[in-house]
Amino acid sequence: MWPLTIILLTNILLAMSQIHKIVLKERETLIERELKMMVGYSIELSATELVANEIIMDLKRKEIDYGFWNPKYYxxxxxxxxxxxxxxxxxxxxxxxxxxxxxxxxxxxxxxLGPDYVLELTYCDDLWICFKEDQSDVNFVFAKHRPTGWCATKWERAMDIRRTTNATEFDAKLRKFFTLVVVNPQEVYTDLDTVWDYFMKYFIRTGPLxxxxxxxxxxxxxxxxxxxxxxxxxxxxxxxxxxxxxxxxxxxxxxxxxxxxxxxxxxxxxxxxxxxxxxxxxxxxxxxxxxxxxxxxxxxxxxxxxxxxxxxxxxxxxxxxxxxxxxxxxxxxxxxxxxxxxxxxxxxxxxxxxxxxxxxxxxxxxxxxxxxxxxxxxxxxxxxxxxxxxxxxxxxxxxxxxxxxxxxxxxxxxxxxxxxxxxxxxxxxxxxxxxxxxxxxxxxxxxxxxxxxxxxxxxxxxxxxxxxxxxxxxxxxxxxxxxxxxxxxxxxxxxxx
Amino acid sequence: MWPLTIILLTNILLAMSQIHKIVLKERETLIERELKMMVGYSIELSATELVANEIIMDLKRKEIDYGFWNPKYYxxxxxxxxxxxxxxxxxxxxxxxxxxxxxxxxxxxxxxLGPDYVLELTYCDDLWICFKEDQSDVNFVFAKHRPTGWCATKWERAMDIRRTTNATEFDAKLRKFFTLVVVNPQEVYTDLDTVWDYFMKYFIRTGPLxxxxxxxxxxxxxxxxxxxxxxxxxxxxxxxxxxxxxxxxxxxxxxxxxxxxxxxxxxxxxxxxxxxxxxxxxxxxxxxxxxxxxxxxxxxxxxxxxxxxxxxxxxxxxxxxxxxxxxxxxxxxxxxxxxxxxxxxxxxxxxxxxxxxxxxxxxxxxxxxxxxxxxxxxxxxxxxxxxxxxxxxxxxxxxxxxxxxxxxxxxxxxxxxxxxxxxxxxxxxxxxxxxxxxxxxxxxxxxxxxxxxxxxxxxxxxxxxxxxxxxxxxxxxxxxxxxxxxxxxxxxxxxxx
Known part of the structure; x- marks a missing residue:
């Protein structure tokens, strides 16, 4: 009897692997169908584009797979x-x-444009600067002569400040007013309102500049x-x-x-x-x-x-x-x-x-x-x-x-x-x-x-x-x-x- | 001529307000139609449910509107x-x-079940406890006699520890091993892998308990x-x-x-x-x-x-x-x-x-x-x-x-x-x-x-x-x-x- 059993078993196993293949095929088809719904998937790439794509995708997959296994360092x-x-x-x-x-x-x-560029602008002639008493903010204005008003301390020419103090330090101090970037954003920008407040102040502060x-x-x-x-x-x-x-x-x-x-x-x-x-x-x-x-x-x-x-x-x-x-x-x-x-x-x-x-x-x-x-x-x-x-x-x-x-x-x-x-x-x-x-x-x-x-x-x-x-x-x-x-x-x- | 102008103007204004009403109506209809696509929107509420709904929605809207205007405190x-x-x-x-x-x-x-409940379980008879040398983790096991192995320090009966040391302090120390809750989650759980590591350790640690x-x-x-x-x-x-x-x-x-x-x-x-x-x-x-x-x-x-x-x-x-x-x-x-x-x-x-x-x-x-x-x-x-x-x-x-x-x-x-x-x-x-x-x-x-x-x-x-x-x-x-x-x-x- 057992040769028959073997034949039967073999048939069952064959059928099984057949089913397995069909399911995997179905899987592929489904994933493929969904990919075709993505942005850009109606585009047909040319032969050269396909080669370029492989280069790009090799890089992309390598980085993402690294991140997947090393999320701490991604x-x-x-x-x-x-x-x-x-x-x-x-x-x-x-x-x-x-x-x-x-x-x-x-x-x-x-x-x-970024803070380095904006800082350069402060080298323009006729720019006057007024720091708040606690140095927490700064006002700017261009004028031929020392402006009056809008300043609790004293308007000074940017050029004069740079001549009379450490210009590098001064620039570093000024640059901070032209960016939201900080080393500890999660601590400084605790919530949406707070970060918007900083963001709006950038525009207000730089307005007259x-x-x-x-x-x-x-x-x-x-x-x-x-x-x-x-x-x-x-x-x-x-x-x-x-x-x-x-x-x-x-x-x-x-x-x-x-x-x-x-x-x-x-x-x-x-x-x-x-x-x-x-x-x-x-x-x-x-x-x-x-x-x-x-x-x-x-x-x-x-x-x-x-x-x-x-x-x-x-x-x-x-x-x-x-x-x-x-x-x-x-x-x-x-x-x-x-x-x-x-x-x-x-x-x-x-x-x-x-x-x-x-x-x-x-x-x-x-x-x-x-x-x-x-x-x-x-x-x-x-x-x-x-x-x-x-x-x-x-x-x-x-x-x-x-x-x-x-x-x-x-x-x-x-x-x-x-x-x-x-x-x-x-x-x-x-x-x-x-x-x-x-x-x-x-x-x-x-x-x-x-x-x-x-x-x-x-x-x-x-x-x-x-x-x-x-x-x-x-x-x-x-x-x-x-x-x-x-x-x-x-x-x-x-x-x- | 000007009475005619007035009539014309009035007509235009009327038409305008008409258009405005139509647009607002369209707006309402669109929002309404979309709401009907939400989970639960095929349900018809009874008269009493409608009253209950108003009570619930008053509370919900009040809280959300408070949050909308005071996100820092929400x-x-x-x-x-x-x-x-x-x-x-x-x-x-x-x-x-x-x-x-x-x-x-x-x-x-x-x-x-939470850590207070789990802590109570550690009051069961025949529970033995072994702390790691640096106290950073703990093992448990129930046994008639002092267990051997699986412990770099010393197995002690929970009951004995409580009798010989400050039980309140001991319980507080133990409780921490039964929860992921900490005061500074963002600092402790820096990424998904880290928090999963803590999470898995909870299950491993409490396994023999x-x-x-x-x-x-x-x-x-x-x-x-x-x-x-x-x-x-x-x-x-x-x-x-x-x-x-x-x-x-x-x-x-x-x-x-x-x-x-x-x-x-x-x-x-x-x-x-x-x-x-x-x-x-x-x-x-x-x-x-x-x-x-x-x-x-x-x-x-x-x-x-x-x-x-x-x-x-x-x-x-x-x-x-x-x-x-x-x-x-x-x-x-x-x-x-x-x-x-x-x-x-x-x-x-x-x-x-x-x-x-x-x-x-x-x-x-x-x-x-x-x-x-x-x-x-x-x-x-x-x-x-x-x-x-x-x-x-x-x-x-x-x-x-x-x-x-x-x-x-x-x-x-x-x-x-x-x-x-x-x-x-x-x-x-x-x-x-x-x-x-x-x-x-x-x-x-x-x-x-x-x-x-x-x-x-x-x-x-x-x-x-x-x-x-x-x-x-x-x-x-x-x-x-x-x-x-x-x-x-x-x-x-x-x-x-």
């Missing part, structure tokens, strides 16, 4: 301040730096330069359009400031014809009375009339939880006729008025949403956003520094990427946290947030998204040039082999 | 250890405590008692089924341990006939060779044969990132014929083998998923899970303590709730972090994670889900009794008014 599980310089030495970072990244669609006027017209224009010119250096080809700047001033006592209004922006943009494009320029999103502070908002809209319309191609549209800024919800401005915003690019859902407070700004932004016909951090809790809105092709301007590092999320792996971007939401990566105020103007955000998103499987297709799509969802007029030109640069980039990676 | 933005005792005094906590919460479907054998058969049975009896006190009516316990021992030198195997569980369950049901009992999920550790797994399955089958109604099914436990991925056990698990209740996706590592345990769990036909923390990054699987009615056993406090997420508002549960995923709230190992056996998890989910709008309907649905997705045989009886208790609960809230 950069991306620490605070951004701890690893931001360290990662710059990695091959992957360098690749991402050299990668054409498309456009920056979410960046704020005086938050783009930056709004000196020559400095304003220089800062913006150098911002464009930094973007270009970081392989960004186009910029949409959110600006509060503050009044500028000069040494002659002239005060320039918001429309003048917009004109300044336009003039500098044109100069920059002339100096660097490979850069595709910039547009403005007028984005004044949101915590205002309705009358003020009406005035904002008037200003925006005036600018639109004067420079219809230069003004992309309108937004409202500053800490969303403390500001007015959009719904309070409904009639004014609805009938404004302006293109809207609202910040919305930059909050953790699910079901509050801030959270519901997401509904208002969508209903008001926003073209893109700034942050959209809370959108992941809104299944209906997520569908609407996809259907209406409203891009999400995601700023991961900003959300970490400003304490919406600690562990980048919990950032909702992971979910948005997994569902091919119309995501655009941006950097918000990279200078204030000493990030590079865009590369760091790509690095963190790619290495910390996206799936271990997410590859060159995703990177390319994210760059392309920033062009598709921009308000640039002739997008085909933008995309064509992008493709040329992309091929060069791929070639440069292949040389690494 | 309990739920701190670490659980900081607020766990404080919230117990709130009205809402007391309501949730008195609320019938259904079943606990995800709890581990010796993680259910708990596996003394009389203690094991007492602990389990008292666990059922604590559940009943917390208004839980049924329990599915995940157990490693360790060998038990007694003073006579007998060692009982896993099947015997299962029998112990069954006997105590029956005794408890006799003592408290209003409790609906318990079932076992045999859940040994996952970091084993395939041969060991085969043996696990053999044991599970044996138990199933002996007590088909008492064994709910099979699972694998301990730190998922460090364990074997499910796919390595595919053929054995696929053909086991057991009901499966897998832990899966208790990880932040998107796209790794741990993350993909979610696919394997689903493909292997798991009835529920333990944690499913990472599921939010898997759009296809989310659909599958909903279609196949696979419940997600979410343990928010566990995920905070074990460092998957810091800010509870970023827990993926918020997304699961928003999409009416089949969620069941549970508590994992509440004793180890000194949480109440279920109420704290309801409190944190309701006040910290769910929408400000989420109300009694959600609470009721979550309790009902724990019954629907249980493996209890006669669910209609369970649900009928639940409804009776629910009505009493509603009555008690109404009396508060």
């Amino acid at each position: 950069h991306l599980l620490k605070h951004f301040f701890e690893y931001k310089e360290l990662v710059k030495d990695t091959k992957l970072y360098k690749i991402l730096k050299s990668m054409p990244k498309g456009a920056v669609l979410h960046g704020h006027d005086t938050g783009m 930056f709004t000196y017209k020559p400095v304003w224009e220089k800062y913006y010119y150098d911002t464009l330069f930094a973007l270009r250096e970081d392989n960004v080809m186009y910029f949409e700047i959110r600006t509060v359009l503050p009044p500028l001033y000069d040494l002659e006592g002239n005060i320039y209004n918001s429309v003048d400031t917009a004109k300044s922006y336009k003039r500098v943009t044109e100069k920059f494009k002339k100096d660097y014809p490979d850069f595709f320029g910039a547009k403005l999103i007028y984005a004044p502070v949101r915590s205002v009375a309705r009358e003020t908002l009406k005035n904002y809209i008037k200003v925006a319309k005036e600018i639109h009339k004067l420079m219809p191609d230069f003004l992309a549209g309108f937004d409202l800024v500053s800490q969303e939880d403390l500001g007015k919800p959009l719904k309070e401005f409904y009639p004014d915003l609805a009938k404004s006729g302006l293109n809207l690019y609202f910040h919305a859902g930059e909050t953790n407070w699910y079901g509050t008025s801030t959270d519901e700004n997401l509904f208002d932004a969508v209903l008001l016909g926003t073209k893109r949403i700034g942050h959209a951090f809370a959108l992941v809790k809104h299944p209906l809105l997520m569908k609407e956003v996809k259907k209406r092709k409203i891009a999400l301007e995601v700023n991961v590092i900003s959300n970490v520094v400003l304490k919406l999320v600690d562990d980048v792996r919990n950032h909702p971007l992971a979910t948005y990427l997994s569902q091919n939401m119309p995501v655009v990566l941006s950097s918000d105020d990279p200078g204030v946290w000493e990030a590079e103007i865009l590369t760091h955000d790509f690095y963190v998103a790619f290495m910390g947030v996206s799936s271990r499987h997410a590859d060159l297709k995703m990177l390319k799509q994210l760059a392309l998204n920033s062009l598709y969802y921009s308000s640039y007029g002739e997008k085909h030109k933008l995309v064509r040039e992008f493709q040329i640069r992309w091929m060069k980039f791929i070639g440069s990676i292949l040389k690494m082999k | 309990h739920l933005l701190k670490h659980f250890f900081e607020y766990k005792e404080l919230v117990k005094d709130t009205k809402l906590y007391k309501i949730l405590k008195s609320m019938p919460k259904g079943a606990v479907l995800h709890g581990h054998d010796t993680g259910m 708990f596996t003394y058969k009389p203690v094991w049975e007492k602990y389990y009896y008292d666990t059922l008692f604590a559940l009943r006190e917390d208004n839980v009516m049924y329990f599915e316990i995940r157990t490693v089924l360790p060998p038990l021992y007694d003073l006579e030198g007998n060692i009982y195997n896993s099947v015997d341990t299962a029998k112990s569980y069954k006997r105590v369950t029956e005794k408890f049901k006799k003592d408290y006939p209003d409790f609906f009992g318990a079932k076992l999920i045999y859940a040994p550790v996952r970091s084993v060779a395939r041969e060991t797994l085969k043996n696990y399955i053999k044991v599970a089958k044996e138990i199933h044969k002996l007590m088909p109604d008492f064994l709910a099914g099979f699972d694998l436990v301990s730190q998922e990132d460090l364990g074997k991925p499910l796919k390595e056990f595919y053929p054995d698990l696929a053909k086991s014929g057991l009901n499966l209740y897998f832990h899966a996706g208790e990880t932040n590592w998107y796209g790794t083998s741990t993350d993909e345990n979610l696919f394997d769990a689903v493909l292997l036909g798991t009835k529920r998923i333990g944690h499913a923390f990472a599921l939010v990054k898997h759009p296809l699987l989310m659909k599958e899970v909903k279609k196949r009615k696979i419940a997600l056993e979410v343990n928010v406090i566990s995920n905070v303590v074990l460092k998957l997420v810091d800010d509870v508002r970023n827990h993926p549960l918020a997304t699961y709730l928003s999409q009416n995923m089949p969620v069941v709230l549970s508590s994992d190992d509440p004793g180890v972090w000194e949480a109440e056996i279920l109420t704290h998890d309801f409190y944190v989910a309701f006040m910290g994670v769910s929408s400000r709008h989420a109300d009694l309907k959600m609470l009721k649905q979550l309790a009902l889900n724990s019954l629907y997705y249980s493996s209890y045989g006669e669910k209609h009886k369970l649900v009928r009794e639940f409804q009776i208790r629910w009505m009493k609960f509603i009555g008690s809230i109404l009396k508060m008014k």
Whole structure:
């Protein structure tokens, strides 16, 4: 009898292994099907891109697998301040730096450049400085003669201080006022309100330094330069359009400031014809009375009339939880006729008025949403956003520094990427946290947030998204040039082999 | 001409206000439509439930709005250890405590009761204690005579130590070994691996204390008692089924341990006939060779044969990132014929083998998923899970303590709730972090994670889900009794008014 038993057993075992194979096949198919839902997975890579992809993915997988087994030593599980310089030495970072990244669609006027740059600005002639009595803060102003008022101690020329004291020490002291970076962020920035307080103080403190017209224009010119250096080809700047001033006592209004922006943009494009320029999103502070908002809209319309191609549209800024919800401005915003690019859902407070700004932004016909951090809790809105092709301007590092999320792996971007939401990566105020103007955000998103499987297709799509969802007029030109640069980039990676 | 202008203007203004109203209406409709997608929103509340709901929602909104404007002082933005005792005094906590919460479907054998209870166990006769030389750890064993081995210092009777030294101080020292709670969790538990190390040591250290058969049975009896006190009516316990021992030198195997569980369950049901009992999920550790797994399955089958109604099914436990991925056990698990209740996706590592345990769990036909923390990054699987009615056993406090997420508002549960995923709230190992056996998890989910709008309907649905997705045989009886208790609960809230 036993030969029959053996045959039977063999058959059963064969059938078993058959079932096992079928299940494993099903597993593969399911994972594959889901991967195809990710951002970028409709892209077909060329033969050379496939080779470049393997180089990139080898590096990515090696780093992530190291982190998986050694989480204590993995950069991306620490605070951004701890690893931001360290990662710059990695091959992957360098690749991402050299990668054409498309456009920056979410960046704020005086938050783009870091403290070393701002410190340099304090070497400009005619800058006066006043320290608070306890040295805890500092005021600036440009003037021909010693200013009066706004100072409890004494206004002194920056130049004189440097001549009469230790300039190195003085610079080190000053630099601290131009950055949020500290060695112990968890202790200093105990909660979201606290870090926003420091963040707002940066803008208030540096206001009179930056709004000196020559400095304003220089800062913006150098911002464009930094973007270009970081392989960004186009910029949409959110600006509060503050009044500028000069040494002659002239005060320039918001429309003048917009004109300044336009003039500098044109100069920059002339100096660097490979850069595709910039547009403005007028984005004044949101915590205002309705009358003020009406005035904002008037200003925006005036600018639109004067420079219809230069003004992309309108937004409202500053800490969303403390500001007015959009719904309070409904009639004014609805009938404004302006293109809207609202910040919305930059909050953790699910079901509050801030959270519901997401509904208002969508209903008001926003073209893109700034942050959209809370959108992941809104299944209906997520569908609407996809259907209406409203891009999400995601700023991961900003959300970490400003304490919406600690562990980048919990950032909702992971979910948005997994569902091919119309995501655009941006950097918000990279200078204030000493990030590079865009590369760091790509690095963190790619290495910390996206799936271990997410590859060159995703990177390319994210760059392309920033062009598709921009308000640039002739997008085909933008995309064509992008493709040329992309091929060069791929070639440069292949040389690494 | 101007009367005509006025008429025209009036008409325009009227039309404007009309548009405004329409937009606001659309807004309301959209928010309403999305709310209807949430967990519990198909439930129609009775007139009395509506009144109770208003009482609950007044309390909830007041607390959340306070937090919104005073985040620095809001309990739920701190670490659980900081607020766990404080919230117990709130009205809402007391309501949730008195609320019938259904079943606990995800709890581990010796993680259910807190350090005060465990300390009491060390008063049992015949307990011997051995401290490490540096006092950094402690071993226990029950024995008639002084044990030999397993001790670098000296085995001493607990009773003798208490008699010869300061018992209060000794108890305080001992208690620390029975809890993860510390005053500075962020400093002690720097990363996930570190906290898991402490967590595992708790189980290793207390092993010989708990596996003394009389203690094991007492602990389990008292666990059922604590559940009943917390208004839980049924329990599915995940157990490693360790060998038990007694003073006579007998060692009982896993099947015997299962029998112990069954006997105590029956005794408890006799003592408290209003409790609906318990079932076992045999859940040994996952970091084993395939041969060991085969043996696990053999044991599970044996138990199933002996007590088909008492064994709910099979699972694998301990730190998922460090364990074997499910796919390595595919053929054995696929053909086991057991009901499966897998832990899966208790990880932040998107796209790794741990993350993909979610696919394997689903493909292997798991009835529920333990944690499913990472599921939010898997759009296809989310659909599958909903279609196949696979419940997600979410343990928010566990995920905070074990460092998957810091800010509870970023827990993926918020997304699961928003999409009416089949969620069941549970508590994992509440004793180890000194949480109440279920109420704290309801409190944190309701006040910290769910929408400000989420109300009694959600609470009721979550309790009902724990019954629907249980493996209890006669669910209609369970649900009928639940409804009776629910009505009493509603009555008690109404009396508060």
